[in-house]
Amino acid sequence: MAIKESPKATAAAPSTGIKVIVVGAGFGGLTAAIECRRQGHAVEIYESFPELKPLGDIISFGPNAGRIFRRWSDGTVADRMRPLSIDLRAHGFKIHKYTGELVITQRNPEIDPEAPVFNGHRGELHTVVFNYAREELGIPIHLGHRVTQYWEDEERAGIILDSGEKATADLVVGADGVRSKARELVLGYFDKPKSSGYAVYRAWFPNTDMIKDPRTKHFCENGDTFNGWIGPDVHFLFSTIKNGQDCCWVLTHKDEADIEESWSFPGKLEDVYKVIEDWDPICKAIVEKTPSLVDWKIVYRDPLPRWVSDHGRITLLGDSAHPFLPTSAQGATQAMEDGVTLAVCLKRGGKGRVPATVRAYQDIRYDRVRAVQKTGETTRDMWHKADWDKVAKNPESIQLPREDWIFKFDAEKHAEAVFDEAVRKFL
Ligand SMILES: Cc1cc2nc3c(=O)[nH]c(=O)nc-3n(C[C@H](O)[C@H](O)[C@H](O)COP(=O)(O)OP(=O)(O)OC[C@H]3O[C@@H](n4cnc5c(N)ncnc54)[C@H](O)[C@@H]3O)c2cc1C
Incomplete structure (x- = not known):
């Protein structure tokens, strides 16, 4: 050819x-x-x-x-x-401790055209x-x-x-x-790929059930949002996109399972609930709206x-x-x-x-x-x-680096x- x-x-x-x-x-x-x-x-x-x-x-x-x-x-x-x-010009990135306290709102830089x-x-x-x-x-x-x-x-x-x-x-x-x-x-x-020791539960879904729930509708009614909750060896990121129309979350957590990397392995909500037990209840309120999710193992090479x-x-x-x-x-x-x-x-x-x-x-x-x-x-x-005592004194230290x-x-x-x-x- x-x-x-x-x-x-x-x-x-x-x-x-x-x-x-x-x-x-x-x-x-x-x-x-x-x-x-x-x-x-x-x-x-x-x-x-x-x-x-x-x-x-x-x-x-x-x-x-x-x-x-x-x-x-x-x-x-x-x-x-x-x-x-x-x-995210209006909202920025709101970073929380997993228990719910807002640590800092990281402002987004102006978009360079x-x-x-x-x-x-x-x-x-x-x-x-x-x-x-x-x-x-x-x-x-x-x-x-x-x-x-x-x-x-x-x-x-x-x-x-x-x-x-x-x-x-x-x-x-x-x-x-x-x-x-x-x-x-x-x-x-x-x-052969090696386990990184982590996996990510990932989901993307329309805001239909989110706006019906008074606990979650504010994420979808005022433009786009981006929130993170950070815990020991785990973080949960949640965003709303296209003027709050779509919702997406990713939960990175410890996982040593030795299966192949793929974007298509279905995950189970019960497993996600176990990871965020004792967390800010808003995290579960978001996750329970999820129709389906992917369990993506992160591998290293x-x-x-x-x-x-x-x-x-x-x-x-x-x-x-x-x-x-x-x-x-x-x-x-x-x-x-x-x-x-x-x-x-x-x-x-x-x-x-x-x-x-x-x-x-x-x-x-x-x-x-x-x-x-x-x-x-x-x-x-x-x-x-994260050492939360140190973060309390210097909240900027937990921001996403932009180098x-x-x-x-x-x-x-x-x-x-x-x-x-x-x-x-x-x-
Ligand atoms: C289905 C899918 C979903 C993804 N979803 C996300 C996501 O949600 N978020 C995220 O951050 N990253 C995602 N990624 C990964 C992300 O796209 C990549 O990390 C990044 O864009 C780098 O892209 P790449 O072109 O190097 O590799 P990839 O995006 O993985 O593209 C590789 C391409 O090669 C093709 N291919 C593989 N083997 C062969 C072969 N033998 N012959 C012909 N074609 C072949 C694959 O079908 C694929 O389209 C996804 C990747 C895939 C394939």
């Missing part, structure tokens, strides 16, 4: 002649493909899900992702995401980006195509699908998520020794290279930064230097991603091991600035 040059590819930037196959149409894969198109590469996506479904629940994009979305279609993609996303923040339903935001890639840019996205094998030689790389079909390109990008198949080829072994294959023709990107803890709120954003960086590197390196270029991409990304990953642990531990080195980062500018030096050692 040959990759076709789309007429719109040349409209975006001069064609580089580089052909890229992206495996996976999550935020990482879609961003990689969109940015490859922006930088003049020919790109196609292969995705195992047979049709687009609005899966998942709450997902966060920091300003460092907003800056990327803003560059798409002169800001119209970001404009479409805005009404789907939580608006060039680097907006988005928090909303993963499926709804994903649909906006997916449709932009497919309908507006005309990027071929082959749904229902599961990749079963990867291969490479010095000149090319390729994939084999479960149908037996084959496709080849200058570069294959394994943006195939936490249970990546591409990772096996790159590493040469199967890296040690940092991979490398993201790039022996011949430099296959690379990992996003969760396949570096899964994140939800408390970092940066997993999807870092996957997007990967995509931007890779596309810039390929443009700068050119068709004749793909392997060196892809190694430079890993080099540019590796330490930053590792440092951002760690913030997931530090935020979780700051909450779960400039993460949020003010411009992946595109950075890649342009450091590429020449990064690639030199691989030539």
Whole structure:
């Protein structure tokens, strides 16, 4: 199967002649493909899900992702995401001790129009980006195509699908998520995930029952809200979105169960009630309105020794290279930064230097991603091991960190600035 040059590819930037196959149409894969198109590469996506479904629940994009979305279609993609996303300008983030006392209201910074923040339903935001890639840019996205094998030689790389079909390109990008198949080829072994010791019960539902209950209706009647309750080794976050129309909560708690990571394991309300026994009763009042929930085990993987294959023709990107803890709120954003960086590197390196270029991409990304990953642990531990006497004296200490080195980062500018030096050692 040959990759076709789309007429719109040349409209975006001069064609580089580089052909890229992206495996996976999550935020990482879609961003990689969109940015490859922006930088003049020919790109196609292969995705195992047979049709687009609005899966998942709450997902966060920091300003460092907003800056990327803003560059798409002169800001119209970001404009479409805005009404789907939580608006906390009036409410801020109210942080409570699990017993109910309000500790602090963390104000939200003004939205930077060039680097907006988005928090909303993963499926709804994903649909906006997916449709932009497919309908507006005309990027071929082959749904229902599961990749079963990867291969490479010095000149090319390729994939084999479960149908037996084959496709080849200058570069294959394994943006195939936490249970990546591409990772096996790159590493040469199967890296078994480890339990992180935590799991998250997660739910998203309409406000129908919330507004019937006098204890909970205020969450849905005055715009969007965001509240957190923090206890020993556990935290509960509850938000209302789209002007209070939808409700979402996540409860992170200790869990050593050794089952596979998945967004689809159903959870049980009785188990949630056990975790929040003796808590602020409003937490149970919220949880009992939940029609269904997911029990998502958070797994760990040690940092991979490398993201790039022996011949430099296959690379990992996003969760396949570096899964994140939800408390970092940066997993999807870092996957997007990967995509931007890779596309810039390929443009700068050119068709004749793909392997060196892809190694430079890993080099540019590796330490930053590792440092951002760690913030997931530090935020979780700051909450779960809170010393409430100290917090009483310094309530700001319990706020969500918002760090400039993460949020003010411009992946595109950075890649342009450091590429020449990064690639030199691989030539
Ligand atoms: C169904 C689902 C629901 C999620 N819900 C949430 C959520 O509510 N909140 C949140 O914060 N994060 C959620 N995530 C994770 C979040 O989207 C990612 O952490 C982040 O966006 C990084 O994305 P990624 O593109 O690297 O990986 P992913 O988003 O996991 O995308 C990987 C893609 O690769 C595809 N794929 C995997 N194997 C193959 C194969 N062999 N052949 C072809 N395609 C393949 C998968 O179907 C998937 O679409 C969810 C992920 C998925 C897949």
